[in-house]
Amino acid sequence: MPSLSFSHLTLAWPDGRPVIAGATGTVSTGLTALVGANGAGKSTLLRILAGEITADAGSVQRPPHLAYVPQDVALTAPARADAVMGLASVRAALRRIEAGSVDPADYDVVGDDWDVEERASATLASLALPPDTLDRTVGELSGGEITRLALASALYARPDVLLLDEPTNNLDGQAAAQVLDALVERQGATLVVSHDRRLLARVDAIGEMRRGQLRWFGGALADYEAALEAERAHAEQEVRTAKADVTRQHRELRTHLEGAARRSKAGAATAADMPTILAGAKKRQAQMTQARVTGVHEDRLAAARSRLEEAEDAADRDREIRVDLPDTAVPARRDVATLRECRLRTGTVVNALVQGPERIVLAGPNGSGKTTLLRTLLGDIEPEGGTATVHVPAGLLPQRLDVLDPALSVVDNVRARAAGTSPHEVREGLARFLFRGAAGDALASTLSGGERLRAALASALLARPAPQLLVLDEPTNNLDFASRAHLLEALADYRGALIVVSHDADFLDQVGVQRQWRFDGGRFVDEPAGAAPPA
Structure with missing residues (x-):
């Protein structure tokens, strides 16, 4: 099978900062992952390999047929799904032939693709998309469905090499599992940027970007982590x-x-x-x-x-976050949040009570109403009936980490949420989140992905009054391994109640969730964690 090879790729930003320095490798048949810290240059390398941008030096040898699906897929809302997959003209010609057309032009359009709809439906089904997706517009699809449609388009084309950037982000457990199965089973070479441990556990090789350098490791995640541990010990x-x-x-x-x-x-x-x-x-x-x-x-x-x-x-030791947060503590039987006959905009009625330092996972398929429930609970959306009441101070770590004012420094962002706290106290708190000295004066707009996570965490956890309920919406999306570890370290010291939306089973195990809220066919279910698998 054709492969993708590249040699001594080098790229620097216009200000001279190096991004990639001498990256070399070959992507052959099978599933290969690209990992590294946020901002390490993974997506940039993928764009160079796809031909979207040109390296300052080095060479790329591409196969005849290469497909690339970026992290943030940009599809126009009016476009139909069959047009996105490049099938609109063939389907239209088939419809005309079925209606009696004998125009040679229609037969030329169809060519050998008489089974186009069956093959397209099979590809869509492999990614948990129904066959009628072909007749829907992009505007009718959820974000997760748009991501899977773009991937379906690439898979249907059967490229020699497929380049993917975080393809399982924002997908529920079942959809992510089906995407992973489709990638493992596909013929050809696939290079995927990912921090999804489920995906990394099934790859054939891992390339690691670190400070612009690319290193290769044979095997899957367990082999990679064992090699890193040996290096770390040395x-x-x-x-x-x-x-x-x-x-x-x-x-x-x-x-x-x-x-x-x-x-x-x-x-x-x-x-x-x-x-x-x-x-x-x-x-x-x-x-x-x-x-x-x-x-x-x-x-x-x-x-x-x-x-x-x-x-x-x-x-390269990432110092640990160790935060003493006594003011976040909640007694075991204290009411933290109450939802009574709370009717969401989706029509689902929720009855639930959060008490003490419970840790709850909110599960359900994409589009089932998880974010709507969180926003209703926190008062951003009025319920259509019933009540949603939070009895304690609450904090939110949203999926996009957009709680920081980009024009303010890290210190000033935290001070804005910690009324009455002196700059010295804020800096002492930030030091525990690894923002020491001048690092606290950096503008939020200049932070890397990992730094932004730590700053958002500090902004939420150092707030005054201290949050005794913390809500996390897909917190591990796009997090590199170090940032993920920092998040878990901070949550280990957190003493309040926790509600988390996540499809990361390993993360949920480490957080120690005790209960599960989930949406099941329009119903709200409140049960012990593990009673039923998240959808």
């Missing part, structure tokens, strides 16, 4: 060795300086009995020797510190 040992060397060199320099001071004092006493010229010469010689030896020790110390910096840089 790097940590190098850090410990370098720290010990810095301590030793510092001690030797101090010992040398203390000895030099004693010798200087003794030399001054001896020089008192010498002729002035001879004493001066000996003093100058001693000073030169001391300066030379001191310089040697200082150079050794500087070299040891440099090795320590390099070792710490190689370790």
Whole structure:
């Protein structure tokens, strides 16, 4: 099968900042993943491979037929799905032939594609889209359905190489599973940017983007993480060795300086009995020797510190978030939120009670009303009947992390939500979210994806009054591994009630959800977590 190969790709932004430095690789038959921190250049590399942008240097060898589906699919609302898949003219010709047309032009349009609708329906079904999708417009589809339609269009075309950017984002559990099955089963080569652990567990190889460099690892997620752990353990040992060397060199320099001071004092006493010229010469010689030896020790110390910096840089340790949040604590039987005969705009009636520090997952298919329920609970939408009441201060971490004012610094964003808190207190709190010193003065608009997550978390959790109910809407979408770990660390210290919308089963296990709210055929169901699988 044809493959995609690229060699020594290099790209820098107009201001000179490097994005990709010498990326080389081959994408062959099977499923290959591209991972890395937010902002590491994964999507940019995909766009270069797709031919959307041109690298400053390097080469790309593309197969005859390549398809690319970006993360944010842009399809016009009036367009019909069959037109998006490139089937509109063939379907129209088939309809005319079925109605009795003998026009050779219609037969030319159909060509050998007499089974076009059956094949298209099979492709749509493999992605959990019904056959009548072909007759619907883009404007009639949900965001998740639009993503799957774009993927269906690419799969139907049977490209030699398929490039995908976060294809399972915003998909419910069943839809994501079907997309994954379709990718695993497809013939040809597929390169996918993803942080979805379910997908990464089934890939054949993983490429990691880190600081512009691309490295390749054979195997799936477990093999990749094992390799990283081995590297991390070695790097940590190098850090410990370098720290010990810095301590030793510092001690030797101090010992040398203390000895030099004693010798200087003794030399001054001896020089008192010498002729002035001879004493001066000996003093100058001693000073030169001391300066030379001191310089040697200082150079050794500087070299040891440099090795320590390099070792710490190689370790690439993402410091952990550790946040003490006593004001978020909620007693076990305290009412946190109540929904009584609450009729949502979708028509679903909800009766539910949140008490104490419960952790609840809100599940259901895309478009079933999860976000509507959250917005109604938080007062952004009025219920069409009944009541939705939150009895404690609440905080929200939305899916798009758009709670920050881009024109304000991180410090000022947090202060805006923490009335009466001094700048010093805010900075102390932000330090626990890894915003230390000048990092807190950075404008929100300049933050990377991982920094934006930490800033949004700090903005929500350091608010005054402290949130005793925290609502998270698909919090792990687009998060790299380090940012995901930071989110889990912060939630481990959170003592209030938690309502989370997520299709990330591994994340939900680590968060420790106890109950599940789900939408089932227009009904609202409140049950223990694990009683039924999320739709």
